[in-house]
Amino acid sequence: MASSAVASPRIALRHRLAERGVDRTLLLLLPAVVFVVALFIYPFVYGLQLSFQPQPGSEAVNRYGSGPFADYRNFFADPYLRDTIWTTLKIGLPAALFNVLASVPIAYRMRGRFRGKRTITTILVVPITLGTVLTAEGLLAFMGPTGWFNRILMDVGIVDHPVRLTHNYWGVVFSLVITGFPFAFLLTLSYLTGIDPTLERAASTLGANWFQRFRHITLPLLAPGLAITFCLSFVLAFSVFPSAIMVGEPARQTRVISIAAFHAAFEQYDYSMASAIAMIMGAVELIVIGLVLGWRARLYRGATGGKG
Amino acid sequence: MSQTKISELRLDQVSREFGGVRALDGLDLTITGGEFVALLGPSGCGKSTALNCLAGLLPLTGGTITLDDRRIDTLQPEQRGFGMVFQNYALFPHMSVRSNIGFGLRMAKVPKGDARRRVEEALTLVQLTEHADKFPAQLSGGQQQRVAIARAIVLEPPLVLMDEPLSNLDAKLRLEMRTEIKRIHQTLGLTTIYVTHDQEEALSLADRLVLLRKGRVQQIGSPEHVYTEPANRFVAGFMGYRNELELPVGSVNEKTVVLDGLGAGGLTGVRRDDLGERAVAAIRPEDFTVGAGPNATEVTVEVVEYQGREQAIQARTDDGVDLHLRAGTRLAPGDRVTVSVPPERVLVFAAESPAAPEEVA
Ligand SMILES: Nc1ncnc2c1ncn2[C@@H]1O[C@H](COP(=O)(O)OP(=O)(O)OP(=O)(O)O)[C@@H](O)[C@H]1O
Ligand SMILES: [Mg+2]
Numbered sequence: 001m002a003s004s005a006v007a008s009p010r011i012a013l014r015h016r017l018a019e020r021g022v023d024r025t026l027l028l029l030l031p032a033v034v035f036v037v038a039l040f041i042y043p044f045v046y047g048l049q050l051s052f053q054p055q056p057g058s059e060a061v062n063r064y065g066s067g068p069f070a071d072y073r074n075f076f077a078d079p080y081l082r083d084t085i086w087t088t089l090k091i092g093l094p095a096a097l098f099n100v101l102a103s104v105p106i107a108y109r110m111r112g113r114f115r116g117k118r119t120i121t122t123i124l125v126v127p128i129t130l131g132t133v134l135t136a137e138g139l140l141a142f143m144g145p146t147g148w149f150n151r152i153l154m155d156v157g158i159v160d161h162p163v164r165l166t167h168n169y170w171g172v173v174f175s176l177v178i179t180g181f182p183f184a185f186l187l188t189l190s191y192l193t194g195i196d197p198t199l200e201r202a203a204s205t206l207g208a209n210w211f212q213r214f215r216h217i218t219l220p221l222l223a224p225g226l227a228i229t230f231c232l233s234f235v236l237a238f239s240v241f242p243s244a245i246m247v248g249e250p251a252r253q254t255r256v257i258s259i260a261a262f263h264a265a266f267e268q269y270d271y272s273m274a275s276a277i278a279m280i281m282g283a284v285e286l287i288v289i290g291l292v293l294g295w296r297a298r299l300y301r302g303a304t305g306g307k308g
Numbered sequence: 309m310s311q312t313k314i315s316e317l318r319l320d321q322v323s324r325e326f327g328g329v330r331a332l333d334g335l336d337l338t339i340t341g342g343e344f345v346a347l348l349g350p351s352g353c354g355k356s357t358a359l360n361c362l363a364g365l366l367p368l369t370g371g372t373i374t375l376d377d378r379r380i381d382t383l384q385p386e387q388r389g390f391g392m393v394f395q396n397y398a399l400f401p402h403m404s405v406r407s408n409i410g411f412g413l414r415m416a417k418v419p420k421g422d423a424r425r426r427v428e429e430a431l432t433l434v435q436l437t438e439h440a441d442k443f444p445a446q447l448s449g450g451q452q453q454r455v456a457i458a459r460a461i462v463l464e465p466p467l468v469l470m471d472e473p474l475s476n477l478d479a480k481l482r483l484e485m486r487t488e489i490k491r492i493h494q495t496l497g498l499t500t501i502y503v504t505h506d507q508e509e510a511l512s513l514a515d516r517l518v519l520l521r522k523g524r525v526q527q528i529g530s531p532e533h534v535y536t537e538p539a540n541r542f543v544a545g546f547m548g549y550r551n552e553l554e555l556p557v558g559s560v561n562e563k564t565v566v567l568d569g570l571g572a573g574g575l576t577g578v579r580r581d582d583l584g585e586r587a588v589a590a591i592r593p594e595d596f597t598v599g600a601g602p603n604a605t606e607v608t609v610e611v612v613e614y615q616g617r618e619q620a621i622q623a624r625t626d627d628g629v630d631l632h633l634r635a636g637t638r639l640a641p642g643d644r645v646t647v648s649v650p651p652e653r654v655l656v657f658a659a660e661s662p663a664a665p666e667e668v669a
Contacts, residue, residue: 201365202398204385205469206412206459216411220402 051275058270071276081260081277085284088256091169091244092237093288095176099184099237100230104222107189108214112197121189124182135178136246140166143174171247172254176237184233191225192218220299227296231289238285257281314341314376314466314499322381323370324357331357333523334371339501344493346514347503350546354523355503356395359469362501364388375466386415391460391498393470397452399444405455406431406440412463430462433492450481457489461498468500474509486512507547511535519543540581541588541657549590550632554659557587565656569627571605577654586659591649593620596633601648607631609643623647 017023052068054061060074075081110117127135143149145162153159165171195218203213241258248254257277265274317339324332332354339345347355360366362373364385373381380388391412399408407414409430413423431437434454444452453473460468473489474482490513493500504510510517511531519526519534519542527539538544545552555567558574565579567589577589607623610630618634623645625631633647 196396196398198394198396198398199400201385202392202394202459203400203411203415204365205363205388205390205392206463207386207389207415208411209384209386212415217400 047275047278050272051279053272055270055272058268058273060270060273071273072280074273075276075280084255084257084260085280087254088238088240088258088281089284089288091172091176091240091254091256092234095173095180095237096184096230096233098173098177099180099233100188100226102181103185103188103229104226107185107192108218110189111192121186124185126182127178128182130179132175132179132240132242133246136175136243139171139175139178139243139247143171166247168249169253172240172244172256175243175247176240179243180233180236183236184229187229187232188222188226191222191229194225195221223299224296227292227299231292234288234292235285238281238288257284313497316340316374316376317467317499318374319362319371320374321371322358322361322368322373324354324361324366325369330523332361335520335525337518337525337528339499341499342497344500344502344513344515345518346510346516347501347518347520348505348507348510348546349520349526350505353520355505355520356471357523358520359392359471359501359503362467363390363392363469389463389465390467390469391463391465393453393456393460393468393473395472395475397444397456397476399452399455399459401444404441404443405436405447408444408455409458409462411459416463426462430458433461433495434458434488449477450485453477453485454488457492461492461496464496464498466499468498470500470502472503472505475504475506482509489513519546538590538655541590544590544655544657548592549655550593551589551591553589553591553629553631554586555589557583557585564651567656570625570629571603573603575603575654576651577656578652580655581658583656583658584660588657588659590655590657591653593632594634595653596631596647596649598633598635598637598639598645598647600646602650603654604646604648606644606646609639609641609645612639612641 014023051071054064054066054068054070056066058071060070063077064070064073110120130138141147143165145164145166147166149165150159150162153163154161165174199217199221200213203217208216239258240256241262244250244254244256244259248256250259258281261274261277261281264270264277319335319337319339322332322335322337323330335358337345347358349355357366361368361381364380364383364387368381371381372379400411403411406427410423410427413426418426428437431440434457436451436454436458439447439451444455447455453476457470457473460470470489474485477485486509489502493513502510502513514531516528517531517534518528519539521542527534527543529537534543535547538547538549541552553567553570553575555569555575558566558568560566560579560583563579565577565583565587566573567575567577567587569575570589575589581587605625607625609621609623611622613620618636619639621633621635621639623631623633631647639645
């Protein structure tokens with residue numbers, strides 16, 4: 001009697017917790033939590049506080065004193081630093097946009113089942129596994145002034161002098177497309193195959209031609225997925241570093257924000273300035289993602305087919 | 309995209325192969341305007357294939373489809389303009405009920421006011437006016453099915469195709485929606501082809517049944533005709549002749565036949581095929597009566613299922629033949645009873661594979 005009277009509120013508590021999703025299986029999350037704290041939150045918080053402690057003797061302190069925002073003020077006051085934001089956006093936004101837009105028609109064509117699909121998918125995945133450095137080297141060999149591409153153009157007689165496609169803006173964009181497109185394509189394809197194919201069949205029996213089916217059925221259902229794909233592609237492109245140096249013009253046209261951070265950290269040894277730049281970089285990314293997701297929230301978001 | 313009523317739809321040797329396998333094998337069928345035809349058959353017999361071929365969602369591998377003397381089997385689905393109701397409804401999840409129903413009108417560029425009026429009419433017809441602004445995910449299964457039906461019929465298509473539209477619903481809703489479909493058909497008089505594997509559904513809805521098996525037509529006829537005079541043992545089995553007793557043939561007369569076994573005097577039945585050494589007697593459970601009579605035989609009751617007014621009984625003869633029957637009187641397992649069946653209710657078919665399909669228009 002006594003023991004059951006004691007036990008029942010305990011059981012009730014456990015039930016109440018379970019109802020809110022709190023039970024012992026939560027412990028399984030522990031390694032993941034430790035991992036995230038150790039690898040993400042700790043460096044982030046460390047960097048954040050570091051960015052508010054300007055390094056004595058640095059350019060920022062000389063100009064703006066040792067207040068917590070000296071590094072940030074220095075960044076936004078110095079056009080050489082400030083403009084890296086625009087430089088990076090100018091490279092990252094078009095590259096991400098191109099990757100997403102180009103992946104839609106190709107994925108749309110490939111959404112069904114057909115022979116050789118796996119081969120094509122594999123070929124497309126290879127650039128992801130190569131990484132940016134190898135891609136950049138390949139790009140130099142192929143698109144450089146003495147590369148095949150220019151030699152073919154000259155042999156055919158389309159141009160007299162090699163076209164400059166590397167060591168400038170276009171080199172970096174090409175490299176971002178090569179590494180970013182497969183990624184965007186695979187994501188888009190998986191979103192597309194998640195859309196119930198009978199919806200398009202139904203639309204066709206209702207008199208919609210292929211374009212109308214794409215426009216009124218597939219695209220609206222795909223749009224939320226495209227927004228996510230764009231965000232991820234953009235984040236990948238925004239942190240471009242190796243290709244900006246190897247196939248870009250890191251001193252001027254492609255002086256992206258990660259180069260500025262690298263410069264501060266490992267050439268001027270000003271870690272707090274580097275942290276401040278990293279924080280600004282993160283903030284810009286968050287703003288772009290926020291805008292895209294805000295737009296996405298206004299779209300239909302829910303099941304992409306079948307019966308609800 | 310004619311919205312006028314059709315006078316005739318003709319299918320000529322319509323066939324469809326999937327990698328050498330004939331899913332639909334030479335379907336010949338002529339449908340007159342306003343008719344309600346049910347395609348009936350077990351799972352995998354090619355019903356959906358036939359429907360998709362008609363809608364243009366699957367190209368034919370043989371045969372022709374003619375609608376009022378116009379060949380349509382090479383047209384794209386959007387050019388045929390047949391309404392289709394899908395088994396999983398296929399409602400557009402990002403559109404409200406109203407926009408779902410209005411989608412076809414929008415594609416056909418029907419003027420706004422006209423379109424709005426027709427959508428309202430369709431909503432009234434399927435009794436969904438108060439749910440018009442909801443999204444499909446907010447509707448119950450039956451309501452979703454109504455939307456799917458309204459969407460398919462709002463264009464008043466020359467032909468409405470329905471692929472097992474009720475198979476995802478529970479038993480009660482299925483009955484309700486069946487009545488609904490019948491009512492809509494009576495109201496609008498649209499020519500309809502209805503696919504189902506439920507014989508009761510087909511019998512109650514259709515003007516004419518087409519029985520399919522392994523892609524081949526087994527019998528075409530009115531519900532009554534198919535029900536009382538199945539063309540072969542397969543159709544009989546599908547139409548509720550649950551007892552299929554394979555027995556040696558005793559004596560054959562012009563109309564009747566006596567099979568050996570089942571009771572002392574053998575089993576007398578109606579001859580439906582040319583018979584070999586062995587034959588199959590098809591008998592409905594409800595045609596057996598408990599008590600003495602023609603074709604009497606003594607059985608032991610084995611399983612009793614209570615089904616309200618009647619009991620469904622499985623019994624075994626002394627020769628070890630299992631019989632399914634129905635009884636109004638209460639029986640218990642182990643009871644010994646005599647059962648009998650009138651000879652005109654015993655259909656005797658050849659034991660070999662079904663004979664050539666019979667066609668009765
Ligand atoms: N795309 C396909 N590829 C290969 N075989 C197919 C394909 N579609 C259907 N089949 C085959 O064709 C036959 C008929 O299929 P169908 O879908 O028409 O059957 P059904 O009568 O509609 O069955 P159910 O009642 O289960 O829906 C089946 O044997 C099936 O395996
Ligand atoms: Mg089917």
